[in-house]
Amino acid sequence: MTAVGWLNDLGTISADRVELAISLVEGSKEVWRLEDSLHRGTGRPRGLSVRAILVAIVTLALDDRPLILKSATEVLFELSQSQKERLEVKGGTRGQDEFLNTYRRVRYLFHLICGEVDPSPLPKNLCVDAEILASRAKPLSESESADKAASLARLCNSLLDQSVKLMTTNELRSYDGSIGLDATPVPLFSRGPSKTKGTCASDPDGGWYVREGDHRDSEDNKGRRKTKIAWALEATIATMAQLRDEGGPKHPNLAIGIGMSRPGHNPGGMGAEVLTQISQKGYKPGYLGVDRAYSGANPESFHLPALALRYRVVMDYRIDQLGRQANSSGALLVEGGWYCPEMPCLLIDATIDWRMGKIDQATYDMRILARKAYSLRRKQGPDQDGYERYSCPATGKYPKVKCPIRPSSLLTQDGRIKVKVAESEELKPAICCQSSITISVDVGVRHRQELAFGSNEWHNRYATLRNSIEGLNGYIKDPCHEALSQPGRRRVRGIAPQSIFVTVLLMAANVRKTNSFRHEQAQRGGTHPPKRRRTSLTAYA
Numbered sequence: 001m002t003a004v005g006w007l008n009d010l011g012t013i014s015a016d017r018v019e020l021a022i023s024l025v026e027g028s029k030e031v032w033r034l035e036d037s038l039h040r041g042t043g044r045p046r047g048l049s050v051r052a053i054l055v056a057i058v059t060l061a062l063d064d065r066p067l068i069l070k071s072a073t074e075v076l077f078e079l080s081q082s083q084k085e086r087l088e089v090k091g092g093t094r095g096q097d098e099f100l101n102t103y104r105r106v107r108y109l110f111h112l113i114c115g116e117v118d119p120s121p122l123p124k125n126l127c128v129d130a131e132i133l134a135s136r137a138k139p140l141s142e143s144e145s146a147d148k149a150a151s152l153a154r155l156c157n158s159l160l161d162q163s164v165k166l167m168t169t170n171e172l173r174s175y176d177g178s179i180g181l182d183a184t185p186v187p188l189f190s191r192g193p194s195k196t197k198g199t200c201a202s203d204p205d206g207g208w209y210v211r212e213g214d215h216r217d218s219e220d221n222k223g224r225r226k227t228k229i230a231w232a233l234e235a236t237i238a239t240m241a242q243l244r245d246e247g248g249p250k251h252p253n254l255a256i257g258i259g260m261s262r263p264g265h266n267p268g269g270m271g272a273e274v275l276t277q278i279s280q281k282g283y284k285p286g287y288l289g290v291d292r293a294y295s296g297a298n299p300e301s302f303h304l305p306a307l308a309l310r311y312r313v314v315m316d317y318r319i320d321q322l323g324r325q326a327n328s329s330g331a332l333l334v335e336g337g338w339y340c341p342e343m344p345c346l347l348i349d350a351t352i353d354w355r356m357g358k359i360d361q362a363t364y365d366m367r368i369l370a371r372k373a374y375s376l377r378r379k380q381g382p383d384q385d386g387y388e389r390y391s392c393p394a395t396g397k398y399p400k401v402k403c404p405i406r407p408s409s410l411l412t413q414d415g416r417i418k419v420k421v422a423e424s425e426e427l428k429p430a431i432c433c434q435s436s437i438t439i440s441v442d443v444g445v446r447h448r449q450e451l452a453f454g455s456n457e458w459h460n461r462y463a464t465l466r467n468s469i470e471g472l473n474g475y476i477k478d479p480c481h482e483a484l485s486q487p488g489r490r491r492v493r494g495i496a497p498q499s500i501f502v503t504v505l506l507m508a509a510n511v512r513k514t515n516s517f518r519h520e521q522a523q524r525g526g527t528h529p530p531k532r533r534r535t536s537l538t539a540y541a
Contacts, residue, residue, distance in 0.1 A: 013059055013063055013075060013078055015080065017059060017062050017063060018055070018059055018075075018078075018079065018083060019083075020062065020511070021055045021056075021058040021059040021062060022051075022055050022083070022086065022087070023162075024058055024159070024162040024163060024507060025051050025054045025055050025058060025159070025162075026051060027162040027165070028155075028158040028159050028161075028162055029158060030151075030154050030155040030158035030159070031050060031051060031054060031155070031158070031159070034050050034113065034116060034117075034155065035049060035050045035051060037116060038050060038109075038112055038113070038116060045090070046105065046109065047088075047089070047090040047091050047105060048076075048088070048089060048090075048102075048105050048106065048109050049087055049088040049089070050109070050113055051087050051088075052076060052087040052088065052089050053072065053106060053109055053110050053113065054113075054159075054500075054504075055075075055087060056072035056073070056075040056076050056106075057072050057500070057501070057504050058504050058507060058508070059075050060072060060075060060504075061482065061504045061505055061507065061508035062508050062511060064480065064481050064482075064508075066488070066489035066490075066491075067489060067490050067501045067504065067505075068489075068491060069103070069106050069107050069110060069492065070103060072106055072110075073099065073102050073103040073106045076089055076102060076106070077099065077102070091105075110492075110497070113500075114492075114494060114496040114497045114500070115496075116148075116151070117148050117151045117152035117155055117496050118148055118152070118494060118495070118496035119140075119145045119146070119148040119149035119152060119495065119496070120145075120204075120205045120494065120495050120496070121137040121138040121139070121140040121145070122137050122204040122205060123136045123137065123138075123204075124202065124203060124204070124205075124493040124494050125202050125493060126200070126202065127194070127197075127199040127200065127201070127202055128199055128200060129198050129199055129200070130198075130200060133200050133204060152260075152495075152496055152499055153259060153273060153277060154277070155500070156258050156259075156260075156499050156500065156502075156503040157257060157258060157274075157277040157278075157281070157503075159500075159503050159504070159507060160255060160256070160257070160258055160503050160506055160507055160510075161256075161281050162507070163254070163255075163506070163507040163508075163510035163511055163514075164254050164255075164256055164510060166510070166511065166514050167251060167252070167254070167514065170250075171250065171251035171252070172251070174242075174250035174251050175240055175242070175250075175251050175283075176242065176284075176286045177283060177284040177285050177286030177287075178240070178241045178242060178243075178286035178287040178288075178289075178464075178465060179238045179239065179240065179241060179256065179257075179275075179278070179286065179287070179288050179289070179311070179465070180238070180239050180241045180289045180465040180466060180467075180468040180469030180470075180472075181236070181237075181238045181271050181274065181275070181288060181289065181290050181294070181469065182236070182237065182290070182291060182466075182469040182470070182473065183234045183235065183236045183237075183267055183270070183271075183293070184234070184235055184237060184473045184484075185209045185230060185232040185233075185234060185235075185263065185485075186232055186233045186234065186235050186260070186484060186487075186498060186502055187209075187230045187231070187232045187485060187486075187487040188201075188203045188206045188231050188232055188233060188487050188493065188498065189203070189487040189488060189490060189491045189493065190202045190203035190206060190231055190487075190493055191231060192206075192208060192231035201231060202493060203231070203493035203494065205233065205262070205493075205494055205495040205498075206231050206232055206233055206262065206263075207231070207232070207233075207234075207262040207263045207264070207265070208229055208230075208231060208232075208263065209229065209230050209231070209232040209234065209263035209264075210229045210263075232263060233260055233261070233262065233263070233495060233498055234260070234261055234262065234263040234264070234265070234267075234270075235258065235259070235260055235484075235502050236257075236258070236259040236260070236261070236267065236270045236271055236273075236274050237255055237257065237258055237274075237469065237472065237473070237506070238255070238256050238257035238258075238274050238275065238278060238469075239253055239254065239255050239256060239468050239469045239472045240252075240253045240254050240256055240468070241253055241287075241289065241464055241465045241468035241469075242464070242468075243460065243461070243464055248521075248524070249517070251517070252510075252513045252514050252516070252517035253468045253471070253472065253513070254510040254513055254514065255472060255476075255506040255509065255510055256278055256283065257274040257275065257277050257278045258274065258499075258502065258503055258506060259271075259273050259274040259277075260495055260498065260499040260502065261495075266298075266301060267293055267294065267297060267302075268294055268297025268298055268301040268302030268303075269297075269298075269301040269302065271290070271294060271297070271302055271306075272301060272302050272305035272306060275288070275305070275306060275309055275311060276305070276309065279309050285309055285310040285311045285312075286311070286312065287311070287312045287313075287314050287461055287465060288306060288311040288312060288313050288314065288465070289314050289315070289461070289462055289464070289465020289466050289468075289469070290313065290314075290315045291315070291316060291466065292315070292316050292317065292318050294315060295315045295316065295317050295318065295321060295446065295447065296318065296321070296446070297446070299442070299445045299446045303445045303446055303448075304441070304442070304445060307382075307386055307441065307445070308386075312449070312450045312451075313448075313449045313450070314449055314450075314451055314458065314461050314462050314465060315336075315449060315462075316462065317335065317351075317447065317453075319352070319355055321447060322335060322349075322351045322352045322355070323335070323348050323349050323351070323352050324348055325444050325447040326443055326444030326447070327341075328437065328439045328440070328443045328444075329429060329430035329431050329434075329437040329439070330428075330429020330430055330431040330432060330437075331376055331390060331429075331431045331437065331439065332348070333443070333444040333447060333448065334347075334348050334371070335351060335447070335453035335454070336447055336448050336449035336450075336451075336452075336453045337371075337375055337448075337449075337452055337453065338375065338376040338390055338439065339371065339374045339375055339376065340374040340375075340376065340392065340393055340394075340401070340419065340431070341429055341431065341432070342374075342403075342419040342420060342421055343371065343374040346367065347367050347370055347371050347374070350364055350367035350368060350371070350454070351364070351368075351453070351454060364454070365454075368452070368453075368454040368455055369455075371452065372400075372452065373393065373400045373401050373416070373417050374393055374400075374401065374417075374419075375393060375400075375452070376390040376391065376392065376393060376431070377390060377391045377392075377393060377395065377396060377400075378390055379391050379436050382441065385441065386440075386441030387438055387439065387440060387441060388438070388439050388441075389436045389437070389438050389439075390431070390436060390437055390439060391435060391436040391437075392406060392431055392432060394406035394409040394419070395408075395409070395435065399412065399416070400416070401416055401417045401418065401419050402416050402417065402418040402419070403418070403419050403421060403432075404421055405421055405428065405432050405433070472509070475509055475513070476505055476506060476509045481508070481509070481512065482505040482506075482508055482509050484502065484505055490502075
């Protein structure tokens, strides 16, 4: 039974779990800043602190309970006297009247917390038409909304970072900065707008989420309603990633950044904001794995900020983005890399032919490997402004191809490829005539990446980065634990409380992943685990 006999029989929470929640919450500077901003020197004493509310919610997540404010009140009743004094929880702990009084204070303070960081002016819990909804909106300017959105992002990422810091010094030191970035839906405890009644959703901060396209269109090009759809928010999550070597993983792959928005609302910009939050916490940049939703993002909102933060993007392309993507001084940008202008079309269109089924995998691999001879040599950069200097592959002491324009490359007598060039001097581009060219950072930046697309190195890195974030998305949706996909376990409406709840669930997932990682390390004695055999004939004997 719980501390009060008439409460729900949920079982007593472990004191160690509460202490862990206290350490996670009190380690965040943003929580203390929020505590100070909500402090009132006049009026009746509140009898609760911001830390107490957040500790109760984090404890619920660590205990795999629904994030409901009534349950958070029950947690406060189960605290020891020393914990109550530490968290400034005052008031009685017995009787239904005392419980209801505490529950009222919990709801009041939680909504104060959300109001302090809520960038949305729209009222919640109303099913009215658009005009009434707009008339009841709070007067909030764009600058005020942006400030609140920044405060919400700092609060969420500061809390999440406390769960990452549970890693040991050796585990943190082994992290090379590589990140998997992706957006996942967060279904809301609300129906969408009603077309028949003309009313809005009870949670107007959400939007329609579909798996196709940019995750926001509720109808296809013929006006037909798409099937895989939900009224939701979209959580952009960044997770740690690492290449597995013979020594095994060196650290758990934890969620390291979080951002919330409406589905399909500037996913590139939200991704850049998450990366900025990670960078401001002092984590070094590494490889950044993203899917096709980001390869088509606005370069000014995602690609350029990611490069400015020194991340090395590894991404896939839609079929309409393959092949030749840009050129500069004659150099061709083909699927993220710079190549000789005389590279054969057979190699330029290799990925297009493979996806259309014109060639098999072996032929495709050979053509990708053949591109290497035509790749430009990077001589310098990127510099502080992102500019890079490249030279022709036929230059240097060891030219990769033979070219009539570069007589020194013809001295080699081996079987290196000889390129065909135009005879007219006027048709020769700068890359063929100059010792090197400088390529601006904004040329083809939407498609540029460091690794050769389709190569073994690209496949290994991209698969690792993408599997890390997809694995985490599935991990936090486990209905036995965080259950992110079940909105009935997060019933408070609005982007601010949902952002806090999702952050708390990620914190609980990080704690669970860290404990599992260390248990596995202890079980195998630090050696690489044997490959799991998924099928055995003994099951059919």
